[in-house]
Amino acid sequence: MAPSRSPELDPQRPYCSIERALIVLTDRWAFLVMREALLYDVERFADFRERLDIATNILTNRLDRLVQAGVLERTEYREPGSRTRPAYRPTPAGRDLTVVLGALQQWGDEHVPREDGPTMTRREQGSAAPLRVDFVRDDGPSVPLDRVEFARV
Amino acid sequence: MAPSRSPELDPQRPYCSIERALIVLTDRWAFLVMREALLYDVERFADFRERLDIATNILTNRLDRLVQAGVLERTEYREPGSRTRPAYRPTPAGRDLTVVLGALQQWGDEHVPREDGPTMTRREQGSAAPLRVDFVRDDGPSVPLDRVEFARV
DNA sequence: CGGTATCCTATAAGATACTG
DNA sequence: CAGTATCTTATAGGATACCG
Numbered sequence: 001m002a003p004s005r006s007p008e009l010d011p012q013r014p015y016c017s018i019e020r021a022l023i024v025l026t027d028r029w030a031f032l033v034m035r036e037a038l039l040y041d042v043e044r045f046a047d048f049r050e051r052l053d054i055a056t057n058i059l060t061n062r063l064d065r066l067v068q069a070g071v072l073e074r075t076e077y078r079e080p081g082s083r084t085r086p087a088y089r090p091t092p093a094g095r096d097l098t099v100v101l102g103a104l105q106q107w108g109d110e111h112v113p114r115e116d117g118p119t120m121t122r123r124e125q126g127s128a129a130p131l132r133v134d135f136v137r138d139d140g141p142s143v144p145l146d147r148v149e150f151a152r153v
Numbered sequence: 154m155a156p157s158r159s160p161e162l163d164p165q166r167p168y169c170s171i172e173r174a175l176i177v178l179t180d181r182w183a184f185l186v187m188r189e190a191l192l193y194d195v196e197r198f199a200d201f202r203e204r205l206d207i208a209t210n211i212l213t214n215r216l217d218r219l220v221q222a223g224v225l226e227r228t229e230y231r232e233p234g235s236r237t238r239p240a241y242r243p244t245p246a247g248r249d250l251t252v253v254l255g256a257l258q259q260w261g262d263e264h265v266p267r268e269d270g271p272t273m274t275r276r277e278q279g280s281a282a283p284l285r286v287d288f289v290r291d292d293g294p295s296v297p298l299d300r301v302e303f304a305r306v
Numbered sequence: 307c308g309g310t311a312t313c314c315t316a317t318a319a320g321a322t323a324c325t326g
Numbered sequence: 327c328a329g330t331a332t333c334t335t336a337t338a339g340g341a342t343a344c345c346g
Contacts, residue, residue: 017261017271018188018254019181024265025257027318028175035171039303045328055320060329070264085327093264098298099286101171103256104178108170111223111246112177118170118306124290125300131288133252137277142289145251147278150192153271180338198308208340213309238307 021100024069029054029062031101034090037072038098039120043087044077063088071097103133174253177222182207182215184254187243190225191251192273196240197230216241224250256286 015023025031032052036042042051049059066072071094077087090097102122109118122131134142168176178184185205189195195204202212219225224247230240243250255275262271275284287295 015267016188016273017258017265017267018184019261020265020267021257021261022181022184027180028172029318031171031175035169049328055322056329057321057331058319061318083327086329095298096260096263098301099288100253100256100260102288102301103253103286104174105170107249107253108172108174110249112170112173114168114170114173120169120303121306122288123302123304124296125302127290129290129292131290131296131301133256133286134289135252135255135275135284136287136289136295137280137282137284139282140295141293142295143277143284145248148251148255148284149276149278150273151276153274182338202308208342209309210311210341211339214338236307239309 024066024071025097025100026065029058030066031104033059033062033066034071034094034097035101037088037090038095038101043089044085045088048088066094070094099133102131106133177219177224178250178253179218182211183219184257186212186215186219187224187247187250188254190241190243191248191254196242197238198241201241219247223247252286255284259286 025034029052033048036048036051040051042048045059045063048054048063049056052059054062063072063074067074067088070091072088073091073094075087075089076084078084105120105122122133123129124131132142135145135148136142178187182205186201189201189204193204195201198212198216201207201216202209205212207215216225216227220227220241223244225241226244226247228240228242229237231237258271258273258275275286276282277284285295288298288301289295
């Protein structure tokens with residue numbers, strides 16, 4: 001059976017970038033696979049499978065799609081003394097999805113919190129300073145939501 | 154027929170905040186409805202319907218879910234000389250999703266661009282300075298991706 | 307205008323068995 | 327270990343007709 005492809009990206013159609021991004025991040029599993037890869041450095045099939053508790057056929061399908069979409073790369077991985085195994089690693093484009101996941105995490109923490117509080121925080125490496133995801137100007141300062149506007153180019 | 158509910162948020166289960174956020178933003182239509190509400194100030198059923206080209210039964214279902222989830226509020230709206238109409242408006246929690254949509258838009262612009270370039274930009278009201286969505290420290294400066302870490306609390 | 311109600315198809319989700 | 331293959335159910339998506 002051919003692996004099901006992502007919905008195609010027709011360059012003519014006037015999808016906005018949000019829609020185009022959502023055609024890569026098709027569904028919940030796609031987000032969660034990227035979460036494992038980006039936040040927890042999961043690389044191996046069996047680890048995705050166990051951590052996400054996802055059926056193997058679905059996992060295969062999502063990994064394939066994410067590789068196709070250019071956000072994961074399938075490489076080989078060799079542990080000393082073992083045979084090589086496939087490893088799925090974020091590409092640079094995949095890495096950039098960290099901002100999207102950070103924004104989702106921040107929103108979830110604020111608006112659908114667990115009773116016992118969040119389990120993960122975003123910090124700066126080294127300083128351990130807490131980080132937020134925000135709109136910022138190129139020259140530095142972040143801008144409050146009510147001063148953000150979206151405009152046609 | 155009862156409107157189909159969002160998947161429930163069991164407060165016991167160890168969903169991370171990303172997963173919890175995705176239980177509100179169940180699917181592509183949910184994101185796109187919020188895009189219309191937040192970026193284009195769409196409020197009325199007929200306007201969502203026409204702009205998204207979505208079937209009425211699905212639109213009803215997504216609007217209901219988003220109201221249930223507390224990101225949209227159903228209020229009344231009266232134009233002079235007309236009868237009142239329902240209006241769906243973002244709640245404060247809904248407004249905060251702007252950051253998530255901004256992050257998706259930015260990622261889409263960079264990594265799945267249209268051939269003729271992006272159609273929307275994020276700007277600061279007043280100054281019209283271009284805005285990015287980024288990780289920032291509380292005391293101001295934004296932090297490059299490779300210095301962002303996620304840590305268990 | 308803002309929906310309901312039906313009906314149908316496509317895709318996602320998931321359990322289970324099997325394989326190089 | 328890293329998948330395929332098969333089958334079943336659930337949910338999403340959509341066309342169309344109708345209604346107060």
